[in-house]
Amino acid sequence: MESPSVSRRQGVDVVLSAFPWGRYGVRVAILFGSRAGLSPMVRGDWDVAVWPDPGEKYGDLVADLAEALGVREEEVDVVVISDDMPCPLALEVFKGRPVYRADLGEYLDLMTRFVGVCTDFMISRWKVGVWEALARWIWEF
Numbered sequence: 001m002e003s004p005s006v007s008r009r010q011g012v013d014v015v016l017s018a019f020p021w022g023r024y025g026v027r028v029a030i031l032f033g034s035r036a037g038l039s040p041m042v043r044g045d046w047d048v049a050v051w052p053d054p055g056e057k058y059g060d061l062v063a064d065l066a067e068a069l070g071v072r073e074e075e076v077d078v079v080v081i082s083d084d085m086p087c088p089l090a091l092e093v094f095k096g097r098p099v100y101r102a103d104l105g106e107y108l109d110l111m112t113r114f115v116g117v118c119t120d121f122m123i124s125r126w127k128v129g130v131w132e133a134l135a136r137w138i139w140e141f
Contacts, residue, residue, distance in 0.1 A: 012069075016048075016099035019068050024054040024061040028081070028107050032096025046071065049093040051081035051110060081110065087118035 012035070021029050033047035046069060054061050058078065066073040079085075081093065094115050101107040 013097075013099065015068055019065065019100070021050075021100045022102065024050075024057045025052065026050045026054060026061070026100065027052060027102040028098065028110060029100035030081075030093055030096045031099050032093045036096040045075045045077055047077050047079065047096075048099075049079045049081050049096070053080045053082065081114070085114075087121045090114045090118045091122070 012031075016029070016031060019029075021027075028049075028051040030049045031047070032049055034044040035046050046065075048065065050061070058080075062073055062076050062078050065078070066076045069076065079089070079093065081090070085093075091114075094111050098107060
């Protein structure tokens with residue numbers, strides 16, 4: 001007998017994999033944040049990252065995704081994966097679950113690019129103590 005959290009996750013996976021992502025020009029969609037896990041206690045919003053930018057279809061994407069999930073539009077956050085995305089957000093996105101990939105190779109290239117660059121950036125930032133220096137500067141100001 002499977003747990004309620006596993007069956008709930010499978011239901012969400014069915015809904016998200018059947019969603020017509022291509023209609024909005026989306027080639028990759030990733031469920032991330034609290035809803036990407038198995039916890040039955042999750043009551044947060046739905047965080048979905050998409051690539052490339054759906055442009056003027058963004059509003060329709062959010063509305064139709066909310067309808068497919070059976071929630072209000074305010075409960076769906078769609079983030080566009082882009083080169084100017086902050087590294088902490090990019091790393092959080094790629095820890096999530098891919099729910100749609102038009103092409104596996106394209107998804108792997110995208111993930112490798114962001115995770116590689118952002119991991120290097122975060123390690124360098126930690127090594128040089130950027131946050132500590134910034135906090136010290138603010139404290140002394």
